[in-house]
Amino acid sequence: xxxxxxxxxxxxxxxxxxxxxxxxxxxxxxxxxxxxxxxxxxxxxxxxxxxxxxxxxxxxxxxxxxxxxxxxxxxxxxxxxxxxxxxxxxxxxxxxxxxxxxxxxxxxxxxxxxxxxxxxxxxxxxxxxxxxxxxx
Amino acid sequence: xxxxxxxxxxxxxxxxxxxxxxxxxxxxxxxxxxxxxxxxxxxxxxxxxxxxxxxxxxxxxxxxxxxxxxxxxxxxxxxxxxxxxxxxxxxxxxxxxxxxxxxxxxxxxxxxxxxxxxxxxxxxxxxxxxxxxxxxxxxxxxxxxxxxxxxxxxxxxxxxxxxxxxxxxxxxxxxxxxxxxxxxxxxxxxxxxxxxxxxxxxxxxxxxxxxxxxxxxxxxxxxxxxxxxxxxxxxxxxxxxxxxxxxxxxxxxxxxxxxxxxxxxxxxxxxxxxxxxxxxxxxxxxxxxxxxxxxxxx
Numbered sequence: 445x446x447x448x449x450x451x452x453x454x455x456x457x458x459x460x461x462x463x464x465x466x467x468x469x470x471x472x473x474x475x476x477x478x479x480x481x482x483x484x485x486x487x488x489x490x491x492x493x494x495x496x497x498x499x500x501x502x503x504x505x506x507x508x509x510x511x512x513x514x515x516x517x518x519x520x521x522x523x524x525x526x527x528x529x530x531x532x533x534x535x536x537x538x539x540x541x542x543x544x545x546x547x548x549x550x551x552x553x554x555x556x557x558x559x560x561x562x563x564x565x566x567x568x569x570x571x572x573x574x575x576x577x578x579x580x
Numbered sequence: 581x582x583x584x585x586x587x588x589x590x591x592x593x594x595x596x597x598x599x600x601x602x603x604x605x606x607x608x609x610x611x612x613x614x615x616x617x618x619x620x621x622x623x624x625x626x627x628x629x630x631x632x633x634x635x636x637x638x639x640x641x642x643x644x645x646x647x648x649x650x651x652x653x654x655x656x657x658x659x660x661x662x663x664x665x666x667x668x669x670x671x672x673x674x675x676x677x678x679x680x681x682x683x684x685x686x687x688x689x690x691x692x693x694x695x696x697x698x699x700x701x702x703x704x705x706x707x708x709x710x711x712x713x714x715x716x717x718x719x720x721x722x723x724x725x726x727x728x729x730x731x732x733x734x735x736x737x738x739x740x741x742x743x744x745x746x747x748x749x750x751x752x753x754x755x756x757x758x759x760x761x762x763x764x765x766x767x768x769x770x771x772x773x774x775x776x777x778x779x780x781x782x783x784x785x786x787x788x789x790x791x792x793x794x795x796x797x798x799x800x801x802x803x804x805x806x807x808x809x810x811x812x813x814x815x816x817x818x819x820x821x822x823x824x825x826x827x828x829x830x831x832x833x834x835x836x837x838x839x840x841x842x843x844x845x846x847x848x849x850x851x852x853x854x855x856x857x858x859x860x861x862x863x864x865x866x867x868x869x870x871x872x873x874x875x876x877x878x
Contacts, residue, residue, distance in 0.1 A: 462656075466648055466651070469644075469795075470649055473641045473644055473645035473648065474645045476641050477638070477641040477642050477645060477827060480638070480641075481823070481827055484820040484823055484824050485824060487816070487820055488817075488820040488821060491583050491817060491820075492583060492585060492588060495584075497581070497582055498582075498583050500623070500627060500815060502626075502811060503812065505813070505814065505815055505816070506812035508816075523817075524816055524817070527816035527819065528816050530816075531634060531809070531814060531816055531823075534634060534638060535634065536802070537641050537798070537802075538637060538801070538802040539799065542799060545655070556726070556727055557656060557727075560659050560660055560727075564659060564666055567663070567666040568799070570670065571670045571673070571803050572803065572806050574670070575806075575807045576807075
């Protein structure tokens with residue numbers, strides 16, 4: 445892209461900031477997308493070739509979410525453990541992009557947006573904590 | 581449930597379609613994928629809703645990354661409005677404890693119908709304003725000026741660099757808050773309200789609204805998904821084909837969106853909103869008066 449002939453200082457600063465934040469967000473999203481898709485694909489194909497009968501109950505799903513089931517499962521390429529890992533990676537991707545953008549805004553000394561993004565992260569944390577321990 | 585190729589392919593295909601349409605319109609596509617899972621694959625409603633929520637994250641990652649790469653999404657605007665949507669989602673889940681679902685459904689149905697109607701009547705406006713360069717002429721309010729809310733993108737259909745300044749941060753925050761409330765309270769309709777808020781109240785071109793909303797819906801859905809995850813409602817075998825399908829569909833959708841004229845996007849968008857409003861009315865009538873209207877998956 446051609447550089448502006450008369451860059452004014454603030455406009456120039458804006459472009460710089462945006463380039464960093466755009467790059468950070470892009471890489472976080474793309475990593476999350478490829479990593480989780482690859483794991484989902486592997487897990488799904490393994491499950492298909494095993495012709496598994498899967499119970500559709502939340503009790504069964506929760507039984508797979510124990511550490512002592514998950515780690516051995518992952519080591520032995522158990523499809524459920526692989527797809528569990530993919531799901532966790534997928535869910536954490538948008539949240540990691542919020543965390544990384546705080547970092548990018550801070551590097552660029554764009555303080556108003558460090559605050560804006562910090563508020564977003566704080567509300568997310570509050571929602572999860574309330575839902576786990578308070579509401580229900 | 582036996583995990584068969586047919587089961588997987590049906591979910592994958594429906595998810596692909598939902599992902600494609602969702603990428604064109606900046607929405608999650610739950611309105612398409614949930615009925616498909618319930619009616620065609622005969623999955624329990626809660627499993628379908630949980631899988632749909634995870635698929636919204638997948639479509640947001642795929643669509644959002646592409647729109648960020650094409651510089652269509654406005655990241656500052658996304659962060660700014662996310663304050664309102666996350667607070668809205670939190671208060672929505674609190675409100676759900678006290679409010680009658682059917683009243684809320686009717687209120688949001690009215691809001692959606694109104695916005696769907698205005699999206700239809702203003703469908704030609706975006707193309708005219710791009711041609712006339714009107715998006716740069718709005719006067720930013722003090723908050724928008726302080727937060728440097730403005731931007732530009734390259735519109736492929738018009739083959740033109742479109743500059744815009746953002747105004748109306750007050751109404752924009754208010755509608756985004758309501759969008760958060762709907763997703764927290766009802767689990768649907770977050771994306772449509774975000775796109776409308778930006779396009780109709782904040783002087784944001786339709787395509788930028790779509791790209792920015794696509795990015796934003798991932799965060800709201802992720803928070804909801806964490807709660808479903810701990811409750812053991814996310815069924816990994818169901819989520820896998822749905823996530824893969826929406827990712828592929830959304831990626832294809834982002835390649836097409838910028839080549840379409842804005843009026844076509846707004847027209848499609850109006851149809852989706854009116855349908856969503858109808859679906860909510862049907863659900864409200866069934867809940868309160870046991871009147872069953874034909875509606876998909878409600």
